[in-house]
Amino acid sequence: MVDIVRRRLLQGTALAGGFAATRSLFPAPAIAQIPKGTGEVVVYDGGGSWGEAKRIAYFEPFERETGIKVIAQPRTDTGAVRASVLAGAPRYDVTILPGGKAPTFERDNLLAPIDYGYFNRSDLDAFSPIKVGKFTVPAIVYSLFIAYDSSKFSTSNAPNSWADLWDVQKFAGRRSLMAGTWASDGGTFEAALLADGVEPSKLYPLDWDRAFKSLARLKPNIVKWWNTGAEAPQLIIDKLITASSAWNGRVSAANEQGAKIGYTWNQGMLQYDCWVVLKGAKNVDNAFKFLAFSARAENQAKFVQHILYAPPNSRAFEFVPPERAKLLPTSPEARKLQFVQNYEFWNESGAGGRANNEIAVAQWERWLSGAR
Amino acid sequence: MGAMALWRTVVVAMSPPSVTMSRARNGVARTRFIPVLLLLPIVTLFAIGYVLPLSQLVLKSLQSEGSWSLKSYVEIAHSVSFFWIVLRTLTLAATVTVICLLIAYPLAYTISRCSPRVASLLLLVVTLPYLTSILIRTYAWIVLLGPSGPINKMFLQLGLISEPLQMVFNAVGVYIGMVQVQLPLMVFPLYAVLARLNPSLTKAAQSLGSPPTDAFLRVTLPASMPGLVSGCTLVFLSCLGFYITPELLGGPDDYLIAQGISLRVLILGHFNDAAAQSSLLLLAVVVIFLVFRRRIAEELDDRPRFDAVAPSGRNSSGLVASRRFMERMSLPLHGVLLHLHEALTPVRRPLLHAFAGLALLLLILPFAAVIPLAFSDAPYLTFPPPSYSLRWFTRLFSNTQWLDALSFSLRWAGLSALLSVAVGVPAAFALVRHRFSGRLPVYLLLISPMIVPHVVMAVSLFFAFAGTSLIGSPIAFALSYAIIGAPYTVVVMIAGLKRFDRTLERAASSLGATPLTALRTVTLPLLLPTLASAAIFAFIVGFDDVVFGLFLSGPSATPLPMRMWDNIRLEISPQIAVIAVMFLAVLVVLGLLRLFVGAVIEGRRSRARI
Numbered sequence: 001m002v003d004i005v006r007r008r009l010l011q012g013t014a015l016a017g018g019f020a021a022t023r024s025l026f027p028a029p030a031i032a033q034i035p036k037g038t039g040e041v042v043v044y045d046g047g048g049s050w051g052e053a054k055r056i057a058y059f060e061p062f063e064r065e066t067g068i069k070v071i072a073q074p075r076t077d078t079g080a081v082r083a084s085v086l087a088g089a090p091r092y093d094v095t096i097l098p099g100g101k102a103p104t105f106e107r108d109n110l111l112a113p114i115d116y117g118y119f120n121r122s123d124l125d126a127f128s129p130i131k132v133g134k135f136t137v138p139a140i141v142y143s144l145f146i147a148y149d150s151s152k153f154s155t156s157n158a159p160n161s162w163a164d165l166w167d168v169q170k171f172a173g174r175r176s177l178m179a180g181t182w183a184s185d186g187g188t189f190e191a192a193l194l195a196d197g198v199e200p201s202k203l204y205p206l207d208w209d210r211a212f213k214s215l216a217r218l219k220p221n222i223v224k225w226w227n228t229g230a231e232a233p234q235l236i237i238d239k240l241i242t243a244s245s246a247w248n249g250r251v252s253a254a255n256e257q258g259a260k261i262g263y264t265w266n267q268g269m270l271q272y273d274c275w276v277v278l279k280g281a282k283n284v285d286n287a288f289k290f291l292a293f294s295a296r297a298e299n300q301a302k303f304v305q306h307i308l309y310a311p312p313n314s315r316a317f318e319f320v321p322p323e324r325a326k327l328l329p330t331s332p333e334a335r336k337l338q339f340v341q342n343y344e345f346w347n348e349s350g351a352g353g354r355a356n357n358e359i360a361v362a363q364w365e366r367w368l369s370g371a372r
Numbered sequence: 373m374g375a376m377a378l379w380r381t382v383v384v385a386m387s388p389p390s391v392t393m394s395r396a397r398n399g400v401a402r403t404r405f406i407p408v409l410l411l412l413p414i415v416t417l418f419a420i421g422y423v424l425p426l427s428q429l430v431l432k433s434l435q436s437e438g439s440w441s442l443k444s445y446v447e448i449a450h451s452v453s454f455f456w457i458v459l460r461t462l463t464l465a466a467t468v469t470v471i472c473l474l475i476a477y478p479l480a481y482t483i484s485r486c487s488p489r490v491a492s493l494l495l496l497v498v499t500l501p502y503l504t505s506i507l508i509r510t511y512a513w514i515v516l517l518g519p520s521g522p523i524n525k526m527f528l529q530l531g532l533i534s535e536p537l538q539m540v541f542n543a544v545g546v547y548i549g550m551v552q553v554q555l556p557l558m559v560f561p562l563y564a565v566l567a568r569l570n571p572s573l574t575k576a577a578q579s580l581g582s583p584p585t586d587a588f589l590r591v592t593l594p595a596s597m598p599g600l601v602s603g604c605t606l607v608f609l610s611c612l613g614f615y616i617t618p619e620l621l622g623g624p625d626d627y628l629i630a631q632g633i634s635l636r637v638l639i640l641g642h643f644n645d646a647a648a649q650s651s652l653l654l655l656a657v658v659v660i661f662l663v664f665r666r667r668i669a670e671e672l673d674d675r676p677r678f679d680a681v682a683p684s685g686r687n688s689s690g691l692v693a694s695r696r697f698m699e700r701m702s703l704p705l706h707g708v709l710l711h712l713h714e715a716l717t718p719v720r721r722p723l724l725h726a727f728a729g730l731a732l733l734l735l736i737l738p739f740a741a742v743i744p745l746a747f748s749d750a751p752y753l754t755f756p757p758p759s760y761s762l763r764w765f766t767r768l769f770s771n772t773q774w775l776d777a778l779s780f781s782l783r784w785a786g787l788s789a790l791l792s793v794a795v796g797v798p799a800a801f802a803l804v805r806h807r808f809s810g811r812l813p814v815y816l817l818l819i820s821p822m823i824v825p826h827v828v829m830a831v832s833l834f835f836a837f838a839g840t841s842l843i844g845s846p847i848a849f850a851l852s853y854a855i856i857g858a859p860y861t862v863v864v865m866i867a868g869l870k871r872f873d874r875t876l877e878r879a880a881s882s883l884g885a886t887p888l889t890a891l892r893t894v895t896l897p898l899l900l901p902t903l904a905s906a907a908i909f910a911f912i913v914g915f916d917d918v919v920f921g922l923f924l925s926g927p928s929a930t931p932l933p934m935r936m937w938d939n940i941r942l943e944i945s946p947q948i949a950v951i952a953v954m955f956l957a958v959l960v961v962l963g964l965l966r967l968f969v970g971a972v973i974e975g976r977r978s979r980a981r982i
Contacts (some may be wrong), residue, residue: 042927047938071927080834080922082641087835089843091926181635222624224541237754239520240541257751361640368627369460371452 034289037068041286044095045072049253053306062293068286085110090278093287099272100184103347111135112277118292126315136274138312143329144187145268147246149236150260162195168221173242179225180364183357184346187269200339252308268338410802414795421851425832433647444648461629465611468550472558472607475731480562482728498559508952510620512738513549515755542623549621558603561867565599568871602867613825630825637831650828745949764950781932785914788853792910796861804869819859826919834923844926853914860909868902
């Protein structure tokens with residue numbers, strides 16, 4: 001699945017944003033009502049503006065329609081989720097995994113196959129370019145890009161590439177990147193290679209040595225490695241750094257609240273997250289109902305109104321105002337400046353039978369401890 | 373054995389040895405039975421909630437894909453990075469311990485020389501930062517020490533520097549943050565011994581011609597040794613497993629062992645590797661213990677101190693050695709010290725006070741940042757706030773999630789604190805007042821939850837509880853909070869019991885008091901402040917916990933620090949500052965209440981005297 005997705009994204013197949021123009025051609029189809037239910041469903045809420053968007057667009061309307069109570073759970077880490085499934089007591093029924101990490105969960109037999117019975121055919125077919133999988137329903141498409149302090153750099157003279165971010169002479173100030181312990185999530189290794197002059201099309205397989213050499217050049221100017229989405233914009237707001245990698249939704253959420261953070265789509269890295277149902281979940285049936293509900297174009301469009309993460313259901317763009325769609329990382333203008341992260345590479349087994357995701361962490365630890 | 377009989381045995385066990393001795397004549401077997409009985413509750417608790425899950429985890433480290441294997445250990449043996457990380461962790465812990473000692477000693481000494489009322493107020497100030505979330509304190513340092521923070525701004529305006537100093541996200545930041553977090557752990561045990569120290573001893577030494585500096589080295593310092601060792605032990609050990617402060621305040625190079633283990637558990641899900649690393653950390657700690665076993669044994673020694681009247685022959689502990697050491701050291705220095713003393717006399721006191729003041733400032737400085745932040749009108753965290761409002765207070769009180777989490781934490785951390793005290797106090801009595809084989813191993817076991825990184829304990833509990841309804845239930849939290857809180861009650865109580873003047877108990881029993889009466893009217897009232905601080909420590913440890921929350925929380929059990937952790941990780945806002953300010957308010961009210969009650973009791977006493 002990942003392979004197809006990547007190829008399609010790389011080929012630039014008509015991307016989601018393009019559908020906005022075709023809105024009038026598709027009258028809203030009659031939506032099959034999800035049967036009423038009882039009990040509850042425990043869903044990962046993601047917190048902050050992201051959790052808020054989910055609550056408004058998905059949780060509350062779902063409760064009203066089905067009578068099933070949504071219990072939103074605060075974030076936890078993938079390892080803890082893994083432990084909970086292994087222990088036979090999954091902490092969520094439904095959770096979200098980064099696209100780079102989901103295949104490992106699939107491989108390790110931690111997910112429940114999704115029953116698409118409650119989904120509308122029209123919604124299922126409209127998932128594009130990332131299709132639904134046996135265990136995964138795409139949740140959001142987003143970008144890891146370069147963000148900077150716009151009070152320091154004017155738009156005309158701001159960092160516009162990873163090489164610029166590395167150039168502390170031209171763009172004075174200190175920097176941050178996501179900690180390499182997050183491997184594929186943070187895009188730090190890709191950024192290092194791009195900064196060193198590697199072409200986006202020739203990035204994979206990643207050259208670890210070259211990436212660490214490049215990172216070593218920037219390290220003296222790194223204030224700290226960020227670990228959470230909120231941290232990168234916060235470091236800029238606090239004037240601790242002048243530029244960093246960051247996720248687009250967090251940056252625009254901060255800007256909508258009055259922060260002044262500039263960004264560029266250029267050399268941005270497209271990523272996506274998936275909904276999954278954990279193996280052994282107590283409320284599987286409710287979980288499938290919830291996923292069917294969140295897959296509806298209208299609901300995804302509502303979600304976009306609250307946070308700038310792109311909907312994987314391309315039909316959602318029929319309900320998103322064009323001026324809002326323009327701001328999404330999947331808009332044609334933004335899309336052509338970015339590249340798609342290769343999840344396939346990150347999940348391939350490298351030396352010692354471990355996935356590249358794990359190798360990256362081991363190498364990162366060695367590098368930080370000075371042993372590399 | 374009926375409940376009443378059991379209680380009587382406990383009372384006998386806790387009562388003065390003279391009484392115990394007379395009973396002992398009737399049956400030696402019974403006295404041997406007493407420490408077992410006293411230790412039974414805590415050992416049972418630890419066996420179920422701690423030893424068993426951890427053994428399962430150690431077994432896990434010896435397995436790979438379902439069969440016995442040393443794979444994880446072989447990998448560690450081949451990993452150079454692990455040893456560098458361990459070395460870095462040990463160095464950091466040792467440095468923080470030394471800095472804490474240097475700062476805490478003058479502070480504790482100054483407080484111990486204040487009037488009781490001032491002392492209790494100052495101790496409250498010391499406790500204050502410890503009672504608020506480690507998360508907000510750590511974040512406050514980022515704000516305070518940052519390049520555009522108030523400290524740099526002040527220095528810039530004063531013209532002391534031309535460029536902002538880099539004080540955070542490097543080793544400096546980690547040291548400042550860690551020292552501030554750990555300082556109370558050092559101050560309390562030191563204060564406990566120094567306050568008990570009879571000042572007339574120093575005066576006696578001085579009247580016999582000993583300069584105060586010399587008197588300090590010969591009397592004060594040796595007498596404060598138990599507190600000093602206790603404090604250093606607490607600080608050093610809890611530094612080893614520290615995660616949050618280095619994680620939030622450290623620079624790109626600050627990567628410690630707890631972070632490595634957390635990474636394996638929380639992100640990678642390499643549980644066997646994490647178990648192997650934790651087992652090795654545990655082993656390293658045991659080795660350190662063995663190296664310092666004399667000091668540890670001294671820590672357990674409850675033989676009479678200098679302020680008690682005792683024939684010197686009974687002082688067969690390491691203390692004699694240390695006293696001789698002090699003597700040897702101070703003799704040749706005597707003349708020099710005398711001169712130094714004369715030179716220092718005019719500035720000694722102000723210097724001491726200034727130093728203590730600085731230490732207190734270090735403890736409360738983050739509040740300077742936290743208070744205005746809580747009243748910020750900005751939608752995100754920025755210092756100083758552009759304008760002020762109560763919006764974050766309104767938001768907190770209209771959010772049931774925060775309120776639920778708050779009441780959950782208060783309830784279950786409170787209950788666990790009581791449980792910790794209930795099992796920890798008898799254990800401390802057993803360890804201090806009884807000699808039995810296996811005393812040292814038991815002591816090491818009981819304080820070990822302070823060393824084992826919480827993430828390891830949490831994940832071991834998670835597996836132990838898996839498949840039962842205990843996961844995501846308050847019971848799981850009560851159990852884990854009690855286990856991480858109990859070591860603190862044991863350590864605090866041991867320090868308290870050791871400085872306890874047992875002649876008072878003997879006096880009571882010689883005047884015909886039954887063991888129960890002696891315990892009720894003499895021992896417990898005198899130990900009440902110690903009991904209170906034991907309970908407070910246990911409460912805080914549970915209340916402030918983040919890591920257990922990550923693994924054990926569920927829909928009906930989300931503690932406050934989990935909400936705060938999420939808030940910091942997902943959307944940094946002034947919300948947490950509001951909680952800190954509310955804590956501060958509660959503490960001020962409690963402090964005033966305590967002063968008021970103290971004044972009332974004092975007033976009553978003075979009236980009674982008339």
